[in-house]
Amino acid sequence: MHRARAATMVPMTTTAAPATTPVVGFDQVSKSYGNVRAVDGLTLDLHPGETVALLGPNGAGKSTTLDLLLGLKHPDTGAVRVFGAGPREAIVGGRVGAMLQSGGLMDEVTVGELVKLACDLHPKPYKVSDVLARAGISQIADRKVNKLSGGQEQRVRFALATAGANDLIVLDEPTTGMDVSARQAFWATMREQADQGRTVLFATHYLEEADAIADRVLVLHRGRLLADGTAAEIKAKAGARRIAFDLEGPIDEAPLRALPFLTSIDVSGHTVRIQSSDADATVHALYGLGLYPRNLEVAGLGLEQAFVAITAAEEAKSQ
Known part of the structure; x- marks a missing residue:
């Protein structure tokens, strides 16, 4: 959708500002x-x-x-x-x-x-x-x-x-x-x-x-x-990635919260969602806990998560 362009609906003309002059x-x-x-x-x-x-x-x-x-x-x-x-x-x-x-x-x-x-x-x-x-x-x-x-x-x-x-x-x-x-x-x-x-x-x-x-x-x-x-x-500026996976049985959050490079964690039912500044190291440590994550996904942050991460980091600086 980002680069899709709609067909012209109503013909219009305009005179753009000179390239050397900011709008x-x-x-x-x-x-x-x-x-x-x-x-x-x-x-x-x-x-x-x-x-x-x-x-x-x-x-x-x-x-x-x-x-x-x-x-x-x-x-x-x-x-x-x-x-x-x-x-x-x-x-x-x-x-x-x-x-x-x-x-x-x-x-x-x-x-x-x-x-x-x-x-x-x-x-x-x-x-x-x-x-x-x-x-x-x-x-x-x-x-x-x-x-x-x-x-x-x-x-x-x-x-x-x-x-x-x-x-x-x-x-x-x-x-x-x-x-x-x-x-x-x-x-x-x-x-x-x-x-x-x-x-x-x-x-x-x-x-x-x-x-x-x-x-x-x-x-x-x-x-x-x-x-x-x-x-x-x-x-990319947010500097974090998303990690999501499922765990069977009761989930002990304490070792998960101690994972390296963790910036946030959310546990909902059997699903764990993590944000990490070094996803490779976090996933490696996750397996090191002896856990067997199912449906593991690692992806970049969406704009909303990046926006939250950037503004939260700025808030932390001002406190």
């Missing part, structure tokens, strides 16, 4: 709320055509980072540039589309009326019918906004974010409330956008989406950038 640039950006440092010296660049996942535990600074990018908040120190200028200039110029969690939709208007308003206000609008089709909401165009389900509301927000020819699309938890088929259709459209040179930045708690969709993954923790790379590179 987004954060230069030593910090933002505090009282004694809480939400963003702490953040430096990064985003480039044309990238699909970038922004990950982090609650309170990591993801929403504040997106607010700074969109000019909704201003940094205490450092600079944020969007297409080489301030965020407001890029937004007024119609180069940025955003789909945020905060902010309600207008009630007592139809979906079609709301999307038409967004198209009318955009400097480089698309046809209303195309925007509705791309978001998968043509069939509910005549429905009042206050009669929508949560997933339908999310698709309307997506339509508003893509009402015109934006070069950067910013999405905050975009698929919350969507069912599986709607999520798949949504990401097919996002892959199409990236194929046409647009940059897509999304924050999500669905790590399987980040693993499958993103070309690049950013991991934030307490406002700092802990990791920046492909999903495979983030997994």
